[in-house]
Amino acid sequence: MIFLEIKILKKNDRELEFIITNTTPQFANVLRRTATEEIPILAIDTVDIYENDSIFYDEVIAHRLGLIPLVFKQDQFNLPSECKCNGAGCPLCQVVFVIDKKGPCTVYSKDIKFNNPDVSVLYPDMPILELEEGQKFKAEGTAKIGFGINHAKWQAAKAYYRYYPEIKVIGKIKDKENIIKICPKKAISFKGDELVLSDSCNLCGECISASNNALKITSDGSKIIFTIESISGLTAKEIIKESISKLKEQAKEFEKALEKV
Ligand SMILES: [Zn+2]
Known part of the structure; x- marks a missing residue:
């Protein structure tokens, strides 16, 4: 039996990058699609603007x-379609907010006041609009749980992958220094005559032209560098963990369906 191997390259709350070995592009792609489209997050969905004297539409x-x-707290909210209110809107599936500001000022994301103390903006200093002397802005609305597949505002993360590069010397290398210099990712170095490629290579091929085709970069799809960047209130690790639970759930559903066959 062949097992997947994972090696973490980068890890923080917002971003996770890892190498998966003994895998396939199909697996990486299903993980990417699940992370970007099927992880429910909270986003502002409706807004009633009562007063807007600013120059912004x-x-x-x-x-x-x-x-x-x-x-937001993931376990605090229901999906509107699965809520007791049948999607009409209640504190279990949505949160209400107000913005009430008077110029001169910049209205920031931190000026959005939610009626649930566990909900807040991730970045408090995102400017939304400018108000001049005497101008007012007043609005209220709701934030709901949704999926990236329905609208980009509910996209939990950006996720992408690339094949792990292998480099081969197939000719005579004349100018090592130039090859090292030309790599935009600074991924190439030499150990004596042996060429070493780091994980940051993005297969751009600049080194191949610089070497007059004495180099060849190959990759076979069984080793993949996967990157996930959170663009929501969830951490990158939470998103990848939940993506894996989703895939397990789907596999179980499939298993159940097969039993009926
Ligand atoms: Zn509800």
Whole structure:
């Protein structure tokens, strides 16, 4: 039996990068799609603007509000479609907010006041609009749980992968220094005559031209560098863990369906 191997390259709350060995591009892709489309997060969904004296159109402000990442407790909310209120809206599936500001000032994301103390903005200093002397902005609305597959504002993360590169010397290398210098990712070095490639290579191929085709970069899809960047209130680790639970759930559903066959 062949087991997946994972080696972590980068780890912080917002970003996780790792190498998966003994895998396939299909597995990496299903993980990518699940992380970007199927992890429910909270985002502003409706807004009623009562007063807007600023030069910004209501639609522009509403769009900006929708894209502000929110921190929330995952186990506190139901999906609107699965809630007792049948999607009509209640404290179990949505949170209400107000913004009430008077110029001169910049209205920031931290000026959004939610009626749930566990909900807040991830970045408090995101500017939304400017108010001049005497101008007012007043709005209220709701944030709901949703999925990235329905709208980008509910996208939990950006996720992408690339094949792990292997480098081969297939000719005579004349100018080592130039090859090292030309690599935009500084991924190439030499140990004596042996060429060493680091994980940061993005297969751009600059070194191949610089070596007059004395080098060849190959990759076979069984070793993949996977990167996930959170663009929501969840951490990158939470998103990847939940993606794996989703995949397990789907496999179980499939198993159940097979039993009926
Ligand atoms: Zn509800």
